[in-house]
Amino acid sequence: MFGGQEKNVEGKHRLRGDINVLLLGDPGTAKSQFLKILFLRYVEKTGQRAVYTTGKGASAVGLTAAVHKDPVTREWTLEGGALVLADKGICLIDEFDKMNDQDRVSIHEAMEQQSISISKAGIVTSLQARCSVIAAANPIGGRYDSSKTFSQNVELTDPIISRFDILCVVKDVVDPVTDEMLAKFVVDSHFRSQPKGANLDDKAFSESQEEAQASARPDDSKILSQELLRKYLTYAKLNVFPRFHEKDMAKLTKVYADLRKESSRGQGVPIAVRHIESMIRMSEAHARMHLRQHVTEEDVDMAIRVLLESFISTQKFGVQKALRKSFRQYITFKKDYDGLLLVLLRELVNNAVRFEEILSGSTSGLTHVDVKMADLQAKAEEYEITNLEAFFSSSEFRAHYELDEQRRVIRHRLVYDDKP
Template sequence: VTEPHICQKEQCKASNSMTLVHNRCRFADKQIIKLQETPDEIPEGGTPHTVSVLMHDKLVDAGKPGDRVEITGIYRAMSIRIGPSQRTVKSIFKTYIDCLHIKKTDKSRLHIEDSMDTDNTNASKSSEDGHVTDKIDKLKELSKLPDIYDRLTRSLAPNIWELDDVKRGLLCQLFGGNALRLPSGANFRGDINILLVGDPGTSKSQLLQYMHKLSPRGIYTSGRGSSAVGLTAYVAKDPETGETVLESGALVLSDKGVCCIDEFDKMSDNARSMLHEVMEQQTVSIAKAGIIASLNARTSVLACANPSESRYNPRLSVIDNIHLPPTLLSRFDLIYLILDKADEQTDRRLAKHIVSLHFENPEVVEHQVLDLSTLVAYISYSRKYIHPKLSDEAAEELTRGYVAMRQRGNNPGSRKKVITATARQIESLIRLSEALARMRFSEVVLECEM
């Protein structure tokens, strides 16, 4: 608000005597967010640019950190004072966007919350409702197919040859289990964590990139390029007020999504120790610079690593090859070993598959595969509306399986060679069976899904 310099009354005419009466003012919500370019639109050799966006009233908190948005607004310039007490302004102006409307984009990703579209009329809503019911009927028909597991597996990353077991595990991660909150206040996570360990050239990073593009609010980081602070949260100064504020890291930004960590074995021990709390309690606790806070990090961790000697050594045990602490290994629900064994028949089929990606080969048999939009809609609907419960037979089968796993790990001589099962593994089995039931749109976990 520009203050008048001189009082308008004839009797007064005093200069610079006006003060602002705060009690009579009308206040509005204001928020400054930073908008960053998406990685797909960065020019060659360029770094992503950021621009400040000013939000007012209803638009405040419309978008969350990590969302992909489309913003309509007015590009404005603002003068900057040399000092807080001086009225002289600099010759360089600060630019920002005055936001008028925000819309969440990127339909290829899973959407757990509804997108913020405020300008829908009633007529368009009714037509959309009819379209949505048709879509839901089609999805329910798909779920009744006997080969729905195999069809979903083939639809996930179809350009990657075979690895069907790994793809089934990744599908379970996308569907997820039920997060359980007990009346006593105890929480059980529903997110599934997966570790892929394998030889170089077994398309681990390709799977990670595909999951990053598909998952809601996915963040992709590399082990060597990540620090402990960059994964959790760090303290920074607010340029407007000068106060210390918390800036979210990768794990907090991928809340309700999947955090993909490549080169997990090359990560520093300090950064890896930050994952212990996130992978089980699903929170990030911070006590820095007078800020004591606990942030939500309800994320599924998908990590991939190479064995300790870069290639898998068959002479060593699995634990010596993976070379990660048992405290971290027990937090992963699924651990996959992907080995590159030389075999003439499989090598020939793999080579034919890779070559067929570059030109159309009439000999390659096309399997029935769901397109990306159908797969995304199928997973989103299942996560939102299907909440399966364990049946009595399934509960008994789970108990039997867990006891058998414990016996296998307690055999003399096997303790050093086998990753022993802990109480966390029975929770993992429950989560995986719930995810398999969600794939069938079933409200009950049956014994056959154990």
């Protein structure tokens, strides 16, 4: 939504500042719902231009432009498509993989040069399509196969894939902890949507409903209003134009060279010059989001991390671990330690759940699992993290885990206790 800085090289060559994103994942992972919520709750309400369409219902004419004969004057008229209507805004495309090859080729120019050339029925012109593209697609066969590369999992050619700055692979992975949290959220959502007092005779029902609403109510102290977000976006786009330092450009150059070397060995998404431009755009967008006129090391590190995560997720499962080890210095930064430790702790909890399942043959009676603090410390030391005190006192840790310093274990409850 913030985007990078648009550039015009010597008035001859224009470089886009908008960021394109592709979501690819298993059915039922809320890709379409994400696009709808992004469209209805954020893009539209913050005053930006937004067009929502689907690959099934969008032909080449519907996305780019159409030439029609006016029924009254009998003259040929030009009509803009979804990308033209979303000029200086965002175009959201669902079921992106359902478009035929001719339709996809027609938006190559629109996604990179952000213009659409028309030469039909004697009309020769060029239309502006300066917009970000956020698209969602389903993998071939319905499920994402981790033994194959990204290109082998989606019916899209490499030229169109390379035009996306960020590739997000969304997999429906069986995770006892995450599944439990998701199930509780869905049940609470349905619970809260019921009419209040629908069963007034059942006092326990009313009390439990109020308790569920209170527990699911977010902390409003850190949530921006739509009006403030709209003003913030407008101010950032009109007044903030971040500039790079030479040392940051040298860092991006080194990362790009390393990525090129790794991509030549593997069979994932090929790394091209567009990817270094993607890192520049994301660095500028992150700086603009913080209202900074200069790109800092934090902005560059964030852009590198996003691109690396995008690149690694497109590789086969067998080579992902080796790539993460090779680029570990770029993926993990000091500000991400809490998030990294949460991921490591979740892996240990999952391993403990699987171990108990193997021993007893079922997890139906399992109410909690304990993880040794020493195991988490050993995992953390692999990433050069030695002090866990700040992590143990963080709100993210305390929301889901209990620390027993006497027994030197971390407890995670799998079943929520019901009040009598």
